Amino acid sequence: MRDLAVNWRVGTLFRRRLKRFWAEQWRAWRTALDWTVWVYFILPLLWIGGGTYLDIWHHPPDWLRQLPMWTGERLPLVVVFVGRLRTFAEEADVLFLLQRRTWGRGMMLRGAAYTAAVLLFLTALVYAVLLPFFVAVHHFSAATLVTMIVYTWAWACIGAVWRNLLEARFSGFRKWLVKTAVLLLLAITYLIPMIYWGSSPARLLPPILIGAAAFALLLRVKLRARDAFESDTQQEQLARLASTQFLLRNVMERKPRIRLRRPLLLRNSKRIFKRFDGETLLGEMIIKAYVRRFPLVRTWLAFNLLSAVGLILTPAVIQPYVAIALMLLFSTWITSHWRGMMAEPYFAQFRWPDAVKRKSAGRVRFWLVVPSAGLFGMICGLKAYGAWGLLAIVPGVLIWIVINSIVTSTMLLSDRKAEEA
Incomplete structure (x- = not known):
């Protein structure tokens, strides 16, 4: 009964934070999306865009037929690059949540599940846009498309957890270098199976299983990490303020961020030249x-x-x-x-x-x-x-x-x- 109570409390805390996050995002976007924006911009754009999409689906243009296959296979890579693990950590958690390991693990697992759900939605959205290319032009089957979606989703989850770990363990030039190497590694390991076996669902199943195992391993490393709380709170703060910063990017004047870090070169105040003029x-x-x-x-x-x-x-x-x-x-x-x-x-x-x-x-x-x-x-x-x-x-x-x-x-x-x- 005690474990059930703990799980209920952790679940309630997670749901409250998730509800508050989306309420904050809605309040931010509601200030910009008034009825004039809906009437004069969004609804006409949806009408025109939907009509164009249906027209491309029924009558694929020549430029779409001439596109090589690797175009559609590489575009979903954007989902692998943009995924971010959501932990919903807050600064006040240092007072009680870090003292209860079961609470911390419960919040982390729920955040990972939420991240996976969001990435699945984004992956399905990208493939929905590419459906005329895959179905109307190249006649892919439903099983092939589902396998490609699951494969892209698995690699997107890997990238989200991996980037979260790198944010906590590296800084400065080393973080930039390691993140670049990780992006290249993700792109290579994603594209090679997709290009060679993307049209064959049976051959793409082993890479999916490998991706699922890699995601589980990275998530286990994340759950055992002890020095990532400060990084998680900073990333969560950026996630909460992302919509506001986007809407006010041309209104608010950005103040330069003060970083008290040692430079990579010329760390000591020694002379370069001997002259004193x-x-x-x-x-x-x-x-x-x-x-x-x-x-x-x-x-x-x-x-x-x-x-x-x-x-x-x-x-x-x-x-x-x-x-x-x-x-x-x-x-x-x-x-x-x-x-x-x-x-x-x-x-x-x-x-x-x-x-x-x-x-x-x-x-x-x-x-x-x-x-x-x-x-x-x-x-x-x-x-x-x-x-x-x-x-x-x-x-x-x-x-x-x-x-x-x-x-x-x-x-x-x-x-x-x-x-x-």
Whole structure:
């Protein structure tokens, strides 16, 4: 009887929190979905969309017939990527819920069941949209579609629990790296069986059983986790505020989040350059501020990667000109970053002379772009001269030195003209 009472209490608590969550979401959306929105936007959209869907079902257009099979097999992957485990944890649970392991397990299992139900609904919705492609064009049977839905649902549940575990155990760059690796692993393990055995329900059953076993194993790991309460409360708070943030995204001004985490690079306040003149000190501070911000470093890496791929695909005749254009483009972004840093209150409180500012901009621009210049020179040399082309890193850096001095001179001339005016 005691266990029944505990289960009843846990179930009542879960139902109350679930009811309160949907009441909050409805109140948020009710402020935006008044009768004018329903009459002039939503109902006409549903009418037109429903008519278009029925027309595609009865008369599939040519573009739908020409789509390859892998298009319909890969689109449901979005459900695998968006799933999030709901635990309905609150900060006040630390007072009593964590002291009763049966209560915590009961809430977690009910949250997992709710997450699975929501993901099943989303999976069925995606396949309902794709029904004209699978049934009207490729004539899939009902058993095949049900098997594909169950398979996608299993992998979506795996992704939801797995991402929840990663949120609690990693932070910073490691969390971004591990989550990216997990997304790639989920995509590979989902797509390979779907592409090869998606049209055969019998062959897709073993991957479904493997997925169900993996989901049960991850859920068991989640139930035994002892250091995930703070992460669960943060994720639940974001889930409750998701609708409000979406509706007010263009109304409320976002305040920057203050993170007291050690940077990945240059963690200690040591000098980079030996000189103590003004332009060296100012340039060093801005370079440190740049390198210590992971979003900027990630953008820097992405630009170099995309530029390198584009340069490799460029004909050898125009490669040097494309490399110079990429250097100029990159230097423009670095200059805008320098101007933004100079406008911050910390740097603005110092009265730097104009000459010091210009030379510091050239120093920042040089050191942040010189690795790209060397990479671009090496790519151009390899394509033109083979292995000996690796030595082209030297002329690439020399060309960048000349470009950087010209850009600095141009800034100096433009500033003089502004002062004279």
